[in-house]
Amino acid sequence: MRAPLVSARVGVLYAIAAGACFYLAFPPIAIGLLAPVGVMLLTISIYRSTLRRGFSLAFLAGLIFFLPLLSWMATPGFDAWVLLALLCALWVGLMGIGTALVTRLPGWPIWVACIWVLQEALRGRVPWGGFAWGDLAFAQAGTVLGKYASLIGRPGVTFIVALLGTTLLAAAITYKSRKRNEGVVWSAAFLLVLIVGWVTPIGQGTTSSGQVAVAVVQGGTPQLGLSAMDVRREVLENHVAQTLLLARKVQMGEIAQPAFVLWPENSTDIDPFLDPAAAAEINKAAVAINAPILIGAVVNVPGNPLGIWNMGVVWDPVTGPGARYIKNHPVPFGEYVPMRKELTAILGRFDQIPRDFLAGDEPGLLAIGGVLVGDLICFEVSDDEVVNALIAGGAEVITVQTNNATFGGSAQPEQQLEIERLRAIETGRTVVVAATTGVSAFISPSGEVRAAMQQGEVGSLVASVPLTEGRTLSGRMGAAPEVLLSVLGGLAILAGGIMSIRRRSRRTPEHMVDA
Known part of the structure; x- marks a missing residue:
């Protein structure tokens, strides 16, 4: 079982950098392609970590992201601004738990991207109708990734943004581990995301x-x-x-x-x-x-x-x-x-x-x-x-x-x-x-x-x-991409949780014998 990529202390720095990237992807700075960089940095910080670390570092990244993003909410009231940012960061923290679990699974870059969709689906609905501001897709209208919106809608763009970050990280991990064939697959997936976005026509249908x-x-x-x-x-x-x-x-x-x-x-x-x-x-x-x-x-x-x-x-x-x-x-x-x-x-x-x-x-x-x-x-x-x-x-x-x-x-x-x-x-x-x-x-x-x-x-x-x-294809499919990707994300979390429980149960008898 591969250990986390970085120590907890270094992970804090990666989480802070991730939150900063998410914020900088949106106006007033609006460098949209920093969003997949943020996903990559956050995933590095909580890759195969403990659940507590997964939550705390993802929550930290969420705070670094949402506090400045929603600073205009200070006009109605300082407490309204802070409470809303905390609520949004809480959802990111919960996503961090899922990320820590699913990075233990084969094909984890896909499952991490699905969890991003699941997190935004829940944050956009719960509680009281939710608050979708800050969805990764909403920073992509001016990038090549935004064109995916005509194919798979807003949730699909979030999936693609996250996938771009996770496949780049997976390629780096596998090349470093000398798993060249697997590295080629993830590198090809990274390039394919960019190429499809580049050539996709807008308004088909x-x-x-x-x-x-x-x-x-x-x-x-x-x-x-x-x-x-x-x-x-x-x-x-x-x-x-x-x-x-x-x-x-x-x-x-x-x-x-x-x-x-x-x-x-x-x-x-x-x-x-x-x-x-x-x-x-x-x-x-x-x-x-x-x-x-x-x-x-x-x-x-x-x-x-x-x-x-x-x-x-x-x-x-x-x-x-x-x-x-x-x-x-x-x-x-x-x-x-x-x-x-x-x-x-x-x-x-x-x-x-x-x-x-x-x-x-x-x-x-x-x-x-x-x-x-x-x-x-x-x-x-x-x-x-x-x-x-x-x-x-x-x-x-x-x-x-x-x-x-x-x-x-x-x-x-x-x-x-x-x-x-x-x-x-x-x-x-x-x-x-x-x-x-x-x-x-x-x-x-x-x-x-x-x-x-x-x-x-x-x-x-x-x-x-x-x-x-x-x-458009997105208009014809309606909510189907979000439902499918969210279900896959939920199933991946369940699979990751079951795998963790089984590994822990196999270790317990050994510890008892040693005692």
Whole structure:
């Protein structure tokens, strides 16, 4: 039985370096190919180690990764930032236990990569709907590995990222052990991952059914941080004003008439179904631009004074409010408080969130200006199930309504943009993003940012967007790659655990005889 590759003390250094590589793979640094390097370094630190060492060093790497990655969460509160980073690191630590077990098995580079998929699947769902920020795949839109998203989706990209790191390590181990044939196999696997990614075409299985002009409005907020939406009517007026400016440009022939206009999440925090003045302002903008506007509204739940909806509403210039989408995946502690009674007794500031956003149960498929739009609201862009439902429903273009004003000036908007780029590759669709304070963007099906308004800018963008029919291989398979890879990872952990127990039981009688 091969011993660990490095001592526990040296393993600490490797774990710290691994966490640093994971962080540097994401914005603001965004060197995506450091992610497989991080996987390799973390695996070195816990290869065939004890379970305690596997957990502790992987947990350490997770902390080094998530604390700076999620530093923008310090805006809502220092405790929220630290607790969320600890929760995410805990999942990495549990993965470290699995890694210590499966590196004892033949073919371990594959099983380690499967465990990464399993860890992200659980972290993205547990508890309270999970938190998928920081998935390895979300750093790969600008690398050759990101192209795998069109074949095997977001979970498949994570698998490939991890596999690249583990096969390189396996090749080094086997060559050092003079197992040349095995070394050749792992070296070939490493090169094959890169070559397939390089030659893989994006958007296979999809076809363009035409072009349509779409407008995005980024109206801005009076201030950033927790008070960004305090002056709610001014935020609405900002978006109305920018839409009126856009309408004048259209009337003067400077830009094309859009089929529809996209406003951000929270572009009206005033319920337009209850406030006639807010409704009149939105209607004025829609009439001026002579096109439907997909607004982002906070809407009261009828008959439930403690519930509200985060909603996208299609506002027609003739018929007014029509089709609407209720956010399917509200963010725990940001949009609702789980275990409200118990937690409010401990942390009194939850009283500042007196009402909970309630989840919708229908996908955001909206017919707007003759286009079937698939709408996502903010952090939903990281939720595979919500995205897959839009593609299964035949969405021709993906829209993302987001409000990042709370985190303005941080790396959060750029991190979200990288997720949106990967979703464009994965779905083979153009992704159109409207943000209150940036980053708003048009992203092509290849993941390229065609046009953008950065943080702090206000104004509008208009671009001709291809409409897409059909599904990529990833879209046709849906959740199957994640389920398969996660099951394989779980079975590998079970096999590794059984092997460890058997080896320990065989040693025990020998120790008793010696005694």
